Amino acid sequence: MSVWEKSSTARVVPPARPRKLAKVPFVELADGRLQGVVSSGSDVGRVYVSSVAAGSYAFSCSTNNNRPCGGARGMFCNHIRALVGEAVLQYGAERVARYLKVEDEGAADAHALTSAMTASGPGSADSSAAAQVFSRFLRHLAYLELPVTTGPVPEMQWFPTTRAVAA
Template sequence: MSDRERSSTARVTAPARPRKLAKVPFVELADGRLQGVVSSGSDVERVYVSSVRAGTYAYACSTNNNRPCGGARGGFCNHIRALIGEAVLQYGADRVARYLRVEPTAGEPSAQTVTDDMSGTRPAQGDTQAAALVFSRFLRHLAYLELAPTTVPLPEMQWFPPTRAVA
């Protein structure tokens, strides 16, 4: 059971540095993976769901239509590299390296050194279990962005039944 499943709240951490959402609109460290959604450079209607598993660095990259990325053969594709870069902006290089269990080889970790240190281990392709879940989370986040600002509670965010006042 993950920490998220044991907790009734999700801890929100301020970004390490501001980032642009056009290239990588969704990135998270969850379920033992760095995972997220990366925009296609050639088609505005296509996105890629990319992930890297902590410890083994097994990776996956496929389109929102579940077609494999052509660049993810034998190593990290540009989508996974962009995901790592944005994760470092969002969470900081130390936290990303620690989460992925990357042993830094030289100096302070950065997006480049984290990527290089994982790439040097010859990660295996094939961790495709996360794609549907990650894309579903991304779509749920998009739906919240379309809501008008309000202070009224959202029914789907109320996890506990109402309690009666004791008289």
């Protein structure tokens, strides 16, 4: 067991590059998928919940009220492409490619990743994760509404710290 597994803190991996949160406020590599929330380009009150499964590249894109995305009909829509782009900024192209099991060694950026996934044929639509992803996003937003305090916040005790853990 490594040192970080024995401690109550977790190592934080800094973003590969800074992200602007207006277009893609939530992106994560979790549950065997790249998943997140993408803002609508035409309606400020609408967001899209998008995901791509690792290995099969089965994808999903729908609004926050479960209406399917009009652009995700048999191919990646612009929301999924934006999600991949922001994931590359957050985690780096190599880590995203490894997580999604993209075989193309030359996939060094978001465009190359989406091209490699679409070349092998994206999998069928899979909207089963949309509610779970949107719920996780809302839970993360709830932390922004906590009152400002300098004391400990019990709900935040599990958050990772950037302090070095002594060996």
